[in-house]
Amino acid sequence: MTIALEARNLKKQYPGVLAVDGVSLSVPEGICFGLLGPNGAGKTTTVEIIEGVTPATSGQVFYYGEVAGRKFRQEAGIQFQNTALQDFITVRETIEMFRTLYDRQADFDELIEQCSLGDLLDRDNRKLSGGQRQRLLLAVALVNRPRLIFLDEPTTGLDPQARRNFWDLVQSIRAGGSTILLTTHYMDEAQVLCDEIAIMDAGKIIKQGSPEQLLQEQYDGLIIELPISDLTDDLSGIEHTILENLGIIEVVTTDVSASLQQLSPHVSNLNQIKIRQPNLEDLFLDLTGHSLRA
């Protein structure tokens, strides 16, 4: 297995804040790697250190075994979380300008087709909708036929249709053999797109692996969900988690029938009970906490 990208013990100290605290990760070639974490966890800083746009306080980044440098800049494609483009410049001119900055260039027509920008080529950058703008920024990230692509919260603010469309695009890029490093706080997005994830909190990676592997490690069975309001008495003797802000109680079990039998004397309305597979959102909330971050 070839490692496309490796970060070793990255640290970033801002005055009074250790934003990134010894992050190490490695991304095998050809996968979509998700970096997840709540707001302020340090994922954008980590990714920007890896991208080379923010200097690290310490640590090193390797690209195909070499310290990331000129080759990395030529072969990496980056879509930042917030990027302003030049005013008064059209979509066509923006793509052409960024293409010219690289030695290796994507075919212009293929790129336009891939990102569905055909009808927007002569439109001023300022007059694009959120989804159109994200597609343009993705096209800019792909102008050099990148071997490694960084997507930093690419679907934030998009409507459901635009998000699905964007996922299809990302999947087609991965199918083309590129390695993707995706940061997101949408767990459904990570579940659909990522082969491997790392969950960050307080500047550290607290869990890393494939979504299936992490879910198996964390949850032994299915989740039974029932509204707190339907409880007739307390659930002493039954292991459970109370999610007060959602108004539900969760019970993780390997034997659903037995658990339901245990629960039924304490519940007034069995029709409201839900049984489901644990997902990345459960894992994320369990690892990073349910309370609102400042």
Add this chain to the structure above:
Amino acid sequence: MLKRIYAIFQARNREFLRDRASLSWNLILPVALMFGLSFAFSNERDAYTVGVLQEAAEINTNDHAFLRTDFIRFVPYDDFELAMRKVSRHQLDLLVEFGDTTRYWINAESSKGYFAEIALLHSGSDTVLSIDKQQITGDAVSYADWLLPGILGMNMMFSCLFGVGYVVVRYRKNGFLKRLRATPLTSFEFIAAQVASRMVLILLITSFIYTGTHMLLDTRMEGSYFTLFLVAVVGAISLVSLGLVVSARVTSEELAGGLLNMINWPMMMLSGVWFSLEGAPAAVTTAASIFPLTHVLDSARSVMLDGATLSEVAPSLLALTAMSAVFLAIGAKVFRWGQY
């Protein structure tokens, strides 16, 4: 490397040329200033202004020999109090009323009033002074002639400092610089593209304004256009480089605006945009020589008004080149792509 510089250069040119508001401002302001000030100071050749207290709306030069005196502008007044107020404020150098007895009023604190009085008292005299008078001829340098290099230089200064300094800070603040940082583009390539773009644009605009005003106001041009162009090129490089120093690290447009104004205003006041520093204290002229605009304007005026050759303006061009080298070295050294 060149294709990357050209890509950024081209994009910046497009951005500027399509921003019609900025472009219009760059063209209209200097032209409007030039025409407005030329019109306002079109009587600059008149050294004195004398009010004539009379009923008639027009001055009749046959009324008195004094009214035929050269270099005095005579303005009729029928309101004595208004005219006296103007005398007291030095807006009139002298007020005169001709009649059976000629009466006049001057401000005792006005030096120009003193000389206007002498002219009045001698105007009717047939005294022949035993002095040897020799005359030379030559067209007067009009205020428009003198002002044109100043207006062009001022426009160049604003355009270079704000057009580069402010824009780079905006790029940094909105993340466009960070996006470029993630490409193979180097800081040298980016800076070179910005300098080249602003150079070409400012030279085009300056040439356009110069040609227009020169044709319409028939301004003086004694020297060679090539030398003048060279002065503009070297001057623009130094001013763009100064803009880059300001913008190298700053992340706030407000701070950049403040810093740029801190540089603009002393240059505008001390570099000779509006008035000559001839006769100013040595400390002021020495201080003015540290500004690139001073050298640009001195050289341009020498070429346009006195026909100075390249070798004569070479010291100023060398000073500007040295300043550019220092500014660019500092700018490149402290340049930052992001806000980190």
